[in-house]
Amino acid sequence: MRTDVFIALGTNIGDRAANLDTALAALAMFVNDVEPSPIYESAPKYVTDQPRFLNMVARGSTALRAPALLAKLKALEVDMGRQPGMRNGPRLIDLDIVYYGAAIIDTPALTVPHPRLRERAFVLRPLADIDSNQRDPVTGATVRDMLAALGDGGDLVRI
DSSP: OOEEEEEEEEEOSSSHHHHHHHHHHHHTTTSEEEEEOOOEEEOOSSSOSSOOEEEEEEEEEESSOHHHHHHHHHHHHHHHTOOOOSTTOOOSOEEEEEEETTOOEEOSSOEESOTTGGGOHHHHHHHHHHHTTOBOTTTOOBHHHHHHHTTTOOSOEEO
């Protein structure tokens, strides 16, 4: 059985576009029918003294259960060269599960939907480009509604 998933990708170190391309190509090893969103450039959030980010979302399907998908994503980050660092600090690549089907998961290792999804225009905007009618299983709101609730949404620039 396959589950539809949405995965957020972000990078602000090195060749950011190449980092996204590499991550997307590697995702195809364990996520089928990967559909990437447009790429957006955004100012850093939370820790602001760092380079600007490139962000996107990819939709696909996987036979992996959510914990195994998370393990594959974190292994891919390490394989690409991500080093441990401060929370929300600069990173070569960041891969997060945004949605795993309609599942609501809350464990010490994994929270799905992504817990800060609703405050991040840099995730919601590319997600809306793929499926603005996607419903959040926690709130019932559509991606379009959540994006509209953010108002301006920051300084996103579509690349």
